[in-house]
Amino acid sequence: MCDTCGCAAETHAHHHHKDHDAEKHLVKVEEDILSENNAFAEANRRLLEQHKILALNLVSSPGSGKTTLLARTLSSKRFLSAVIEGDQSTDIDAERLRATGAPAVQINTGRGCHLDAHMVGHAMSDLGIGKGALDGGVLFIENVGNLVCPAAFDLGEAAKVVLLSVTEGEDKPLKYPDMFRAAKLMIVTKSDLLPYVQFDMDRCLGYAKKINPDIEHFVVSSTSGEGEDAWMDWLDRARCMPRNKGFAA
Amino acid sequence: MHEMSLCAGMLRIIERQAEQDKFRRVLTVRVELGEYAGVSEESLCFCFPIMAKGTIAEEAKLEFTHTLDQALRIIDLDVV
Numbered sequence: 001m002c003d004t005c006g007c008a009a010e011t012h013a014h015h016h017h018k019d020h021d022a023e024k025h026l027v028k029v030e031e032d033i034l035s036e037n038n039a040f041a042e043a044n045r046r047l048l049e050q051h052k053i054l055a056l057n058l059v060s061s062p063g064s065g066k067t068t069l070l071a072r073t074l075s076s077k078r079f080l081s082a083v084i085e086g087d088q089s090t091d092i093d094a095e096r097l098r099a100t101g102a103p104a105v106q107i108n109t110g111r112g113c114h115l116d117a118h119m120v121g122h123a124m125s126d127l128g129i130g131k132g133a134l135d136g137g138v139l140f141i142e143n144v145g146n147l148v149c150p151a152a153f154d155l156g157e158a159a160k161v162v163l164l165s166v167t168e169g170e171d172k173p174l175k176y177p178d179m180f181r182a183a184k185l186m187i188v189t190k191s192d193l194l195p196y197v198q199f200d201m202d203r204c205l206g207y208a209k210k211i212n213p214d215i216e217h218f219v220v221s222s223t224s225g226e227g228e229d230a231w232m233d234w235l236d237r238a239r240c241m242p243r244n245k246g247f248a249a
Numbered sequence: 250m251h252e253m254s255l256c257a258g259m260l261r262i263i264e265r266q267a268e269q270d271k272f273r274r275v276l277t278v279r280v281e282l283g284e285y286a287g288v289s290e291e292s293l294c295f296c297f298p299i300m301a302k303g304t305i306a307e308e309a310k311l312e313f314t315h316t317l318d319q320a321l322r323i324i325d326l327d328v329v
Contacts, residue, residue: 023329024276024327024328024329025272025327025328025329026325026326026327026328027266027270027272027325027326027328028324028325029262029263029266029322029323029324029325029326030322030323030324030325031262031322031323032321032322033255033258033259033262033280033321033322033323034255034258034321035258035262036258036261037258112254113251114251114254116254148251148287149251149287151287152251152255152286152287152288152321153251178285178287181285
């Protein structure tokens with residue numbers, strides 16, 4: 001640390017230190033570091049509410065079955081739906097979901113580890129949201145596979161839905177508490193694999209409730225179809241609820 | 250990992266403030282960081298100087314006040 005002014009630099013030219021004592025002063029800022037993202041998120045949320053669209057932000061580690069669950073959900077044709085897909089690269093997922101007949105927009109985050117509300121706002125516009133497309137429907141936002149960073153970024157969704165597959169281990173809610181605290185619903189996926197893996201369901205649910213006592217949950221298999229009706233019914237109920245911050249977790 | 254984009258956000262706030270208050274360099278950035286903000290102090294300290302290189306905050310050090318909520322904000326700055 002520089003011992004003249006206490007700045008972080010180890011060695012740098014101190015030609016400017018003459019002015020420190022005379023001019024050093026405090027400037028109040030009092031601004032949320034996420035304020036820019038949060039302003040975009042609020043704008044997204046307002047537009048979604050105006051058009052009675054339920055937006056859900058699906059989060060999980062990579063490979064927990066978000067896209068497969070979405071493909072099954074969209075194929076049921078029970079809801080008017082659209083998808084915003086987030087991945088570091090490729091549009092494999094968006095293409096896979098378009099095959100169900102639902103519109104899907106891919107966002108590639110490049111080196112980014114999460115979707116932000118600004119990107120999502122543009123993708124919503126690409127889907128025609130606000131111009132009549134998807135009015136009264138459901139917008140699924142499939143976030144980048146990552147149990148850490150997406151927890152911090154509000155996208156304007158009504159709720160975060162966290163997926164956890166039985167192959168990942170029951171201790172994930174304790175290991176990644178921020179995400180399970182931010183989610184309104186936890187879906188335990190790949191339940192058809194339970195006979196082949198060491199996964200203690202009761203312990204998993206206990207850990208999740210310990211982190212977030214209000215979290216709801218379903219156990220689902222996109223292979224056997226177990227739990228899919230419960231998930232679809234939940235979607236139906238959520239669509240009818242007032243989509244305000246009271247619903248958002 | 251998302252500390253990089255948080256640092257970019259911090260720098261945008263600082264640059265905006267500099268335009269308003271006409272300061273030339275930032276010496277200290279005081280940050281309020283909540284236990285549940287999902288952000289690590291260590292990674293912010295690692296990322297900030299990298300992102301701040303070439304800006305008015307490139308020599309700034311970060312000081313933290315820890316809280317028990319989700320706070321993540323810039324309280325104030327020491328500037329010249």
